[in-house]
Amino acid sequence: MKSPEQKQFYSITELTREFGVSTRTIRFYEDEGLIQPVRRGRTRLFKPSDRRLLMLIMRGKRLGFSIAEIREIIAIYKEPPGEVGQLKLLVQRVSEKRDQLQQKRKDIDETIAELDQVEEQSLTRMAELGVGT
Amino acid sequence: MKSPEQKQFYSITELTREFGVSTRTIRFYEDEGLIQPVRRGRTRLFKPSDRRLLMLIMRGKRLGFSIAEIREIIAIYKEPPGEVGQLKLLVQRVSEKRDQLQQKRKDIDETIAELDQVEEQSLTRMAELGVGT
């Protein structure tokens, strides 16, 4: 049931092209412990799971999360089932991150609303000046 | 029709307390041209409009925008009505920013959905272990 497009391994430059970052950046994320590609000799081999982690990292970056915060998010996903205390803590951490994200969404919605206003005023003004879009 | 709570001026430390940043930070934003408090002698006096700008700046920071990007957003709001060419450009810039923000919202929604999954699995697991929340 494997997808036919699913590659075993990706090279570092394949990934730099896909994500639009440099090799330095990807190696930096490895140094920071966000990904752990296996090696064949000295050469890094990236599995699909590494690629998915990179996607997650890029998403985090777009949202303005620092490396440290992205590390936290990754830790949440990686958390093994564990025992009760751990689970409670995990649920709590999830809740905190969600709060952060909801604040961001609120900020976004406000900003978009304001931009919509600016746009509307501009279009009105242009109509007054007798201009078609 | 002025709100009674509307102060004429705020001091720099009042604002540092309100926004949870240092004086250095506020002065830095002034250096960067994001705000322009007036002076009485050498001392900065912040008007309500400066305070509103600071709110906008903080919101931008929460969203991970750089100072340069925040400057752009402020420029959009400040734009005077202007002539047709300017207006068209403004509408275009608004549209670009909105696209950015919509991408961020998409990222947020995806991340929240994933966190919800983690939470659900955790709660299920805890229920199996016979634990009440």
Added chain:
DNA sequence: TAAAAAATTTACGTAAAAGTAAAACCCGCC
């Protein structure tokens, strides 16, 4: 197998966004 292309390590450099520290200034108050 030789040459070209890709990848690695090591190390110094840099831009952004402040932090921190020192020295001087102003201002109301006892």
Added chain:
DNA sequence: GGCGGGTTTTACTTTTACGTAAATTTTTTA
């Protein structure tokens, strides 16, 4: 009229997230 608190300027420092370059090794291709 000195003193404490808040403010200002100047300037050096720090952290984060990579950029850049050199020298070397490994892999691929002709």
